[in-house]
Amino acid sequence: MPELPEVETTVRETAPHINGRRITGVALPWEGIVREPALAEFRSGLIGETVTGITRRGKYIFWHLSGGKVLNLHLKMSGSLLVKPSSAEAGKFTRAIFYFDNDTAIHFRDPRKFGVIRLLDGPEKVTGRLGPEPLEGGFTRKFLERSLARRKAPIKAVILDQNFIAGIGSMYADEALFAAGINPQRRPGSLTPEEVKRLHRAIRQVLRSGIEHMGASTSTYFRPGGEAGFAHHHFKVAHRRGKPCPVCDTPLEYIKLRGRGTCFCPRCQPLK
DNA sequence: CCCGGAACCTGAAGGC
DNA sequence: TGCCTTCAGGTTCCGG
Numbered sequence: 052m053p054e055l056p057e058v059e060t061t062v063r064e065t066a067p068h069i070n071g072r073r074i075t076g077v078a079l080p081w082e083g084i085v086r087e088p089a090l091a092e093f094r095s096g097l098i099g100e101t102v103t104g105i106t107r108r109g110k111y112i113f114w115h116l117s118g119g120k121v122l123n124l125h126l127k128m129s130g131s132l133l134v135k136p137s138s139a140e141a142g143k144f145t146r147a148i149f150y151f152d153n154d155t156a157i158h159f160r161d162p163r164k165f166g167v168i169r170l171l172d173g174p175e176k177v178t179g180r181l182g183p184e185p186l187e188g189g190f191t192r193k194f195l196e197r198s199l200a201r202r203k204a205p206i207k208a209v210i211l212d213q214n215f216i217a218g219i220g221s222m223y224a225d226e227a228l229f230a231a232g233i234n235p236q237r238r239p240g241s242l243t244p245e246e247v248k249r250l251h252r253a254i255r256q257v258l259r260s261g262i263e264h265m266g267a268s269t270s271t272y273f274r275p276g277g278e279a280g281f282a283h284h285h286f287k288v289a290h291r292r293g294k295p296c297p298v299c300d301t302p303l304e305y306i307k308l309r310g311r312g313t314c315f316c317p318r319c320q321p322l323k
Numbered sequence: 324c325c326c327g328g329a330a331c332c333t334g335a336a337g338g339c
Numbered sequence: 340t341g342c343c344t345t346c347a348g349g350t351t352c353c354g355g
Contacts, residue, residue, distance in 0.1 A: 052349075129348090163347090165349070165350080167350090213349085213350080220349065221348060269347085310348080312346070
């Protein structure tokens with residue numbers, strides 16, 4: 052499931068192929084992927100534009116265009132961007148294809164059709180309310196401490212809230228909470244300053260590690276070259292229900308928390 | 324503002 | 340073999 056490390060990997064590994072290149076065509080095997088504007092305007096606004104930069108904010112990808120607009124892509128739960136030669140045909144799950152002037156195409160593959168593409172005047176429309184980037188300066192221990200204070204939902208639900216911190220999803224939330232020794236059901240207000248400090252460090256550490264290992268390919272996510280990432284090989288709890296805790300060998304517990312599969316170690320992450 | 328649940332989707336995997 | 344259920348979960352919308 053694409054979260055910050057998977058999206059960052061996608062940006063890094065697509066950019067060298069398309070940055071500075073001109074978009075020569077668009078194909079939409081599933082038109083429903085385009086959220087806005089209407090299709091005719093979408094196509095005409097895109098074709099002929101040069102990509103002048105590629106950025107990420109949270110889980111959102113932006114292709115900055117020479118005319119001033121931005122193409123916004125969101126992989127949601129099952130999307131990948133794949134770099135292909137122009138001649139490559141659409142696969143069964145290819146929902147959109149962007150063709151460039153260097154014999155390169157980007158295929159948006161998305162089995163479950165949750166993915167979204169928008170052509171916008173600027174990123175603000177989708178990033179306006181997002182919380183800070185966890186790997187940048189705005190995400191300080193103080194910020195975490197202060198903003199957790201008034202939250203009542205379970206800690207995992209809070210760090211999944213994109214308006215609280217941008218980029219964390221269910222897998223890296225489980226990993227961060229394990230690394231910090233905090234039960235996912237704990238109330239934010241009950242965390243000690245020491246625990247908040249550990250959580251702050253853990254969030255940054257698991258995301259950095261995820262990027263270093265080029266993202267996690269737990270089911271449908273692939274890197275732009277079609278290869279799997281390696282991050283899931285380093286997961287300690289995420290997607291490991293029933294398996295022994297890597298620290299204490301206790302079988303990992305599985306619960307549904309706010310509809311999200313959640314794995315944790317009942318011994319290393321006790322519910323006080 | 325905050326919370327929790329439903330809805331959106333479809334393939335894979337497991338049980339019987 | 341085949342049918343049924345469960346699981347995967349990012350975001351938005353809605354009611355409380």
